[in-house]
Amino acid sequence: MEKRNILEGPPPTPAYRSVMExxxxxxxxxxxxxxxxxxxxAYYTKQKVMVAVKIISKKKASEDYLNKFLPREIQVMKVLRHKNLINFYQAIETTSRVYIVLELAQGGDVLEWIQHYGACSEPLAGKWFSQLTLGIAYLHSKGIVHRLMPSLSAAGRDLKLENLLLDKRENVKISDFGFSKMVIPNLPVRSSPSFSHMNCFTHLSQTYCGSFAYACPEILLGLPYNPFLSDTWSMGVILYTLVVARLPFDDTNLKKLLKETQKKVVFPSNQTISQECKNLIHQMLRQANKRATILDIVKDPWVVKFQPEQPTHEIKLLETMCQPPSTTAVHQSLEIKT
Known part of the structure; x- marks a missing residue:
């Protein structure tokens, strides 16, 4: 152990602590x-509350992340305020680091919960999934797709169990908006095999990096995909995992995974899961042209019975965005770029 001369005083405070102080x-x-x-x-002394501080090293982060994804993450978080999303408080930048101050979720994440306790009871799965649904409905109603980046890593772009944090009362808080995307549906799109029924969300994405276990078949096939419907596929994977305690698809072999995602998902015979819950999962884990939208999910009978109140505001916004296409409209969409 290194010895210090007492005349030297205490060890110097790390630079990041000095900045935060x-x-x-x-x-x-x-x-x-x-x-x-x-x-x-961290403890915020001015308001006497606990917070989370994400400290990003500019030396470790890629130029692409610092110049593109991080500014977009901050831009998105600044406009979001919802009880089922982690709140953004402040961003501080120095020459060597970026500090992002966020709401602290003290209950860990849903993945840790399942690894510790196993499958959720259906009432608990219903509570958490209905809260997830409200959060995603809020995002989609603002033209924002989730595609989250877990744990500051550039390895993922999808909605995952580890991105669902829990507050001290075990309410779900969606976190990490590092790879979220803001899409403004300008005018309805013409019919397309991938999302003919979802005229409100017209943007197609072509890039993806993330966990294939959560990826929809369009992504696995390398096709342009609707990111809103990619979110709802991921929600199906999450709900299945909540009630079964394992992922619905094996992602250790990509060829096998692709075959599995083309088939109707199978439930274990030794677990009791209601038919309503199974029906909803089937609605989400299906081909894009038949897949449930977030509007369908918000209105689903199984989800509705776990909602403390009807999300009237989100439904109205989503219904406004999902007006039938005009036969004379010019079909296009705009994406906010940062």
């Missing part, structure tokens, strides 16, 4: 880590 934050323990930095809990 200037802004009134007392940084605590590490609660997460990733390729680009660490996440700490």
């Amino acid at each position: 200037e802004y009134g934050y007392e940084v605590g323990k590490v609660i997460g880590n990733g390729s680009y930095g660490m996440v700490y809990d």
